[in-house]
Amino acid sequence: MSESPQPYRVLARKYRPQSFAELIGQDAMVTTLGNAIKRDRLAHAFLLTGVRGVGKTSTARLIAKALNCIGADGQSGPTIAPCGVCEPCIAIAEGRHIDVVEMDAASHTGVDDVREIIEAVRYAAVSARYKVYIIDEVHMLSKNAFNALLKTLEEPPPHVKFLFATTEVNKVPVTVLSRCQRFDLRRITADMLATHFAKIVRAEGVEAEPEALALVARAAEGSARDGLSILDQAIAHADMEGSHGVTAQQVREMLGLSDRGAVRRLFGHMVGGDAVATLKALRDQHDLGVEPVAILRALLETVHGVTLAKVGGSDDPALSAEEREALQDWSSRLSYAALHRLWQLLLKGHDEVVRASLPIEAAEMALLRVIHAAQLPDPGELIKKLSNGEAVATPVQQGAASGQPSPPPPSQTLPADMPALVALLETGGRHRLAQILHDDIGLIRLEPPVLDIRLLRPQSSEVVRDLAVELKALTGAAWEVNCLDGPAAPSLKQQDEAREDRARAAIMATPIVKAAFETFPGSEMDWERTELRSAQA
Incomplete structure (x- = not known):
């Protein structure tokens, strides 16, 4: 009679590590455990944490084998390299050892489940050196269950070891963490x-x-x-x-990955500003069944790859020679600023496609936005254009909005308006009075040598007298300076601020700046580096 064929086992189970040598990517943890076993400095509780599939449960079983292995001769002690042939090793590997208890905390969350463990730990191991409790997804235990476990976890009998595994270590109480030796299993490269x-x-x-x-x-x-x-x-x-x-x-x-050659062609059309070819390449991928979000993700990966190539990053083993050549070519032609802008625009487009009720349409709009942005100067170049006055479409009209009455024709010897008065005081070294006249005084009437003013902010009672004295000293004429309460023009400082506001508004209203802010949502204008020429006219 022929034997029935063995049932198929998936690769994840068939090739589960049976020794620490087969456990990939966790060398630091293996070294620490090996040293602890050699020096007989074993903790009574271990906490293994990491993302799914990095070997937490497998490591827990390997530790159980390492602690209970007796060797092929039946005389060996704990070892970081369990033999795999003695009865404890075989029984633990097959999940049937009576002294190695595995519990899934996701389905045994209550205090009653923990109470069974607490009751059982008082009894010595039946046949093994240590009684080992492996609790998977330990963060799923209830608060009461954790509290019930604390005392036993802190002072367990010498023949008991606890091995906890979790993907969400932040949900494990600190009181439990402090009683365990923690190992963070890393993602495998x-x-x-x-x-x-x-x-x-x-x-x-x-x-x-x-x-x-x-x-x-x-x-x-x-x-x-x-x-x-x-x-x-x-x-x-x-x-x-x-x-x-x-x-x-x-x-x-x-x-469901899009063809890399097609992605490269799409990326080339996009950075080249060819809208028609870009939309056709996008639709071709969509017609083949590739989801729009996958296309945006592939474009993001391409930008990332170009940036790494530009900084000299390590080669991705998944890339073909043709892809590496294409990335190097783009990296030589695209600046860091352009790559960062591409990344931000595509990332925004990716988020929009994820949320959109019309994904392919959202993807088209996102790529068109990228193409449109490619025709705009980068922010640094834009600042230069603004500083040179190139981006201001219409000049800002000045003067009439200041509210200042028309000055009389200037005298041959005396200053005829407020700016001239301020300049005279500055040139003559009367900087304090020039500052007050500029910032805090509104003009009512100026008919040299008569000056009627209004104080817009409280000043020393000496200011009016000092103005008359210093103007006489600088011009040789006897000035009459009167402080009145009548209607006055804004101060020169207020007039300057009003002109700057109008200049900023004019700049913000220009098409190039509007397009820049639509392309870069959340951006701010660096006014300190932008010369407002119209405000200084």
């Missing part, structure tokens, strides 16, 4: 995952393009389990296609 996947496909007897494995590794986002699940699907996809191997094109189709 794409290069390391791609190398790991290459070993697995060889073991499975499957051919796979390096680029395909790099795409799978990138899609895994640092999670070995996610990557193996995607690889499982990619192998099945290749089989259904009647192929003998996994190709990059098949992986892109499976993951």
Whole structure:
């Protein structure tokens, strides 16, 4: 009678690490644990945290094996390299060891579940060196359950070890964290995952393009389990296609990634300002079934890749030689300012497409906005244009709005208006009086040598007398300065501020500045660096 075939096991389970040597990407943690075991400085509780699929539960089981391994000869003690052949190692690997208890806190959240553990820890291990409790997703325990566990967690019997795993360590009470030795498992790099996947496909007897494995590794986002699940699907996809191997094109189709060649063409049309070609390339991708948000994401990745190429970043293993050449070419032609602007515009467009009820239309509008912005000067160039007066469409009319009555024809020897009076005082070294006359005095009448003024702010009683004395000293004429309460023109300072406001309004109303603010929402004009020529006319 023939034996029934073994049921298929997914790659994520089949290639679960059985030793610390097989655990990828967590070298620092393995070193710490190894040193602790060698020096017999083992904590009574460990907390393992990290994103999904980086090996938290697998590490907990490996620690349980390391603590309870007796070696092939049955005489060995705790070791960072468990033999895998002794009874404790085999039983723990198969999940049937009576002294290694795994509990899923997501489905056992209450205080009663924890109370069972508290009651059981009083009893010695049946056959193992240590009784080990592995609690997965420990952050799901209720507040009462955590509180019930605290005393036992702080002072457990010497034969008990607690191993906690969680993806959300911020939800674990500080009182629990302080009683555990914490290990943060890092995301696994794409290069390391791609190398790991290459070993697995060889073991499975499957051919796979390096680029395909790099795409799978990138899609895994640092999670070995996610990557193996995607690889499982990619192998099945290749089989259904009647192929003998996994190709990059098949992986892109499976993951819904847009064709990189098409993305490069679209990016080239966009940065070249060709609106018609850009919209056609976008629609072609959409007609092939690529989601608009995926296209925007691919364009963002392209901008990121060009920027990295410009700063000399490391090459992405998922990129072909053709892609690297294209990125280098764009990096030589696009400035940092243009790349940062592209990133911001595409990021804004991506967010709009995610929320839009008409995604493809939103994507078209976003790319058209990018093309329109490409024809505008960058903010630095815009500031230069404003400083040179090039961006001001219409001159600001001045003088009439000041409210100042028309001065009489200037005298040959005496200043005929307020600016001339201020200039006379400044030239003569009377800076304090010049400042007061400019900032705080409104003109009622000026018929040299008669000056009628109104104080717009309280001043010393000596100001009027000092003005008369100093003007006589500077002009040789006997000035009559009167401080009255009648209607007066604004001070010269107020007039200057009014002209600047009108100049700013005129600049903000010009088409180029309006377009700049529509293109860069939330931007502000740097008025300190913008010369308001019209205000100084």
